[in-house]
Amino acid sequence: MKFILSILLLTLTTISFSQNYTISGSLRDSETGEDLVGARVLVKDQPGVGVVTNVFGFYSLTLPKGDYTLVYQSISFSNFEFKVTLDKNIEKSLELNPESSLLNAVEVTGVKADENITSAEMGVDKIKVSDLDAIPVLFGEKDIMKTMQLLPGVKSAGEGSAGFYVRGGGADQNLILLDGAPVYNASHLLGFFSVFNSDALKDVKLYKGGAPAQFGGRLSSVMDIQMKEGNSKRLAVSGGIGLISSKLTIEAPIVKDKGSFIISGRRTYADLFLRTLKNSTDPQKIALSKSTLYFYDLNLKANYRIGKKDRVFVSGYFGRDKFGFSDQFGFDWGNITGTVRWNHIFSEKLFSNTSLIFSNYNYKINFGADDNTFEIGSEIQDYNLKQDFDYYLNAKNTLKFGGNLVHHTFKPGEIETGSGIAFVLNDIAKRYSIESALYLANEQKIGKRLSINYGLRYSSFSQIGPGDIYEYDTDGNVIDTTAYGDLENVVTYHGLSPRFSTSYLLNEKSSIKGAYARTYQYLHLISNSTSSSPTDIWLPSSNNIKPQTSDQVSLGYFRNFKDNLFEFSVETYYKKMLNSIDYRDGAEVTLNPTVEGELLYGEGRAYGVEFLLKKRRGKFTGWVSYTLSKSEKLFDQINNGTWFPAKQDRVHDISVVAMYKLNKRLTFSASWVYYTGAAVSFPEAKYEIDGAVYNYYSERNGYRMPDYHRLDLGITLKNKNFKLVKNAETGKEMEVPKRFESSWNFSVYNAYGRENAYSITFAENETTGLTEATQIALFKIIPSVTYNFKF
């Protein structure tokens, strides 16, 4: 007893000699008041010691008692140095000046933009929303999702589809979060635009190599999108008017520096062009002139600081696409998300965020008019409670832990008929499930060179009643039906997902990184088409559908050249997926209450190597990315049980992006993409049944669509944003910045007009009777003009 007591005393005295104190606070942009995400707080002359602000701009750094010079830095902001004597816990929040700001009183030190070398995160792509300005995109719309596809490992699902594939995974394997709310269908207008109005966004991060433990539920990637909070210093308005769409964003403080809001809206008016067909003689074109084709987006957010420790956010997104043919057919779909979040600072080391999230995706198809109407609708709705903690244990360890509880409701098919329709069709039964997770992770620095990020996520998924649950035989016939009551458990799946990533600094300029992640996916997108369409149905795991799992290992080498002027990386990965889902040949996927009987289960694997070379500064900036990869599947009942290429398999994928800033006003940009065509099934012979000729296919996905390539060009011309004022004393003319800024953007999509194949069909020529292959290409040269303004 006495021995233990003396040890305890000794330990306590030792601790009291090396007392630690914490400096914590929030970092914001001095011009707009926006939180700085991922900004660094470093200790000068102590390399490797420091922390990074979280998604709310909060940081906490614990150091032994003493004197320090702290350096606060963020990309495209001026560094701020702060001398502090740390002898008690200090609260230090501050605002950093943007590099371009005229308020720069401090020296503009070259920001050490070596985050790609030092960060333990790998397989992560970050996009700065301001970079989107220069990159030319279809119809002149700045688009986060299209720009992501220019990075290695991320592939477009093809023209006419906003879906994307990450490292050989399917389009439903990407978790897209807007302020924490899942967005189930991120595409407008059959994929030509994404649902994200980039004027309302602040930060986008794409995890492709296995996301950290706080994320889960999709196998291939997590796209974490943060909306802007809104300028909390003054009213700011920005917008753009274009040929196809226009947008407007208004942000202002509620109480200066305490609270602000942002409203951002966008609408297209493509159907205006259809009105011009009114005078045609072709009855099809006349019907089109009476049609509607538009979409709109609305992003709303407000936030308010209550005291020093609390902050509340409310954000919402409403988006809808409407497509109507003549007045007889309508198809509309859209997402609604809503999030209420509460930040609370429990102590200088413990930051908490509680979120209440609502997400809804639905579509409706209607036919007919008056009494002879027929409407089919499908919907998925989530209610989600999330709790996240960031615990900054000390300068070497940052812990993240928390939990998540989601209630899902699926309506695969709801049918309503007008009084003129004689028959009755039953709705497809609703399905319910509860998904939950707990996670714990730590980001740890060991010595000066090694960082590791390790964590464990425990997730569980329960299919619950009410409803009729079917059991099937191997041919897909229903052999049993059981009725379940409200909230009665049908089946529960659960599993542990370990996540691990590490980075080792070889020297100041280079590092190697490695990662391993296991993920579970409980929701599956059932699609009946070769390209993703809004009529795809989300189905939950059930007594028949097991969760999909994936294990991914990746390894990378990162090197910067010429003082971080050039960034180079090469990453390689191998991913193994189990319980992959595909459809029987001839599956009935639409409006089928027993659709689970149409599914087949197998496995998949994907592997590849990704190269990226980026030039970050100077008049000329841009990047080249190249991915060489393979993605294949194995199912007993498809292709005779042999490996076949997945639809998303793309051997080569190249993107070249270049931006040239001629002067302060004029910027030229170009992007060129090239990729191998998707794997597809082509017929090899034909035969006659019942008097008609049909094609014969010998294998699944044995052929390729023609290679895809395209060049986009753009010019941005900034109007003069200053006025000349004569200085009364010196008589010299000075440039005084104007508050109103504007610019013109001219862009050309597919500048050399290549007809890239959207689909290829084999059919008999009516005159010769011989089979021929017809290719449909969607877009040839599309120019566009947009006028953007800001004040």
Add this chain to the structure above:
Amino acid sequence: MTLKLISKFVLVISISLSIFSCEKIIDIPVDESAQKVVIEAATSNLLGDSYVLLSKTATLYGQNIFKKVNNGTVKITDKNGVEVTFTEDGTDVGKYTHPTFVVTPNNTYTLQVNIEGKDYSAESSTQSTTVIDSIYVVKEPNNGFSPGGGGTNENDSINLVFLAYSDKVNEKNYYRFNVYTNGDRNKRMNITDDKVTNGQNINGPFFDSYESKDTVLVEMVNMDKANYTYFYSLANTSNGGPFSASPANPVTNLDNGALGYFGAYLKDTVSVIIP
């Protein structure tokens, strides 16, 4: 029912896409070496209505010449072991028939074919016969988008043919309706099951319009699930356009790599003359 709606939807999307897109014929080389055997075996309860056609596939880009197979052996056995051999009647090469064979309800039939030394077989079963209760014509105003209306039809009104029948609740039923207008077979595939209409009295129109004085004959075909799956996947055999499923061969009930189907059908026919 659903199939037609979906195809209308696809048609609409295709029309819109065609305004903005470009189409052209391209050259796609494929491996044309495979040759498969095609067996079309359709048997029914009507005398003289059963036949088995044997042929081979043609190369994809070649002429539509489907080599008929003679000297094959064709046998059908029912569940009681009664075996019947179909023979070529001499005039129609590749067509095998039998003078007295008819399909009966609640039976199971096995087809065995031998072509050039290789065996192929399939099974098809029958339940009870669901018959047509009535057929009648309804005249409706042409509102542009109703079944059969719009587009090329410029009449003020359209004539729809309605069919009524009662589905049996204790059976899983699969139906196909063949429509003949003035003796000519209508190309549209009308096929349905009873998943959402089990046990109900069905009353619905065909999605075509008919002219005055037309004689419309409707043949209602009761078939088994394997045949329903075959014809459903055959109708869906997309040629690979957007919004269509990954192209694949229809699901056949024949084994050993043969293409085609074997069906034992129970038919009922009724006709009506449009006033």
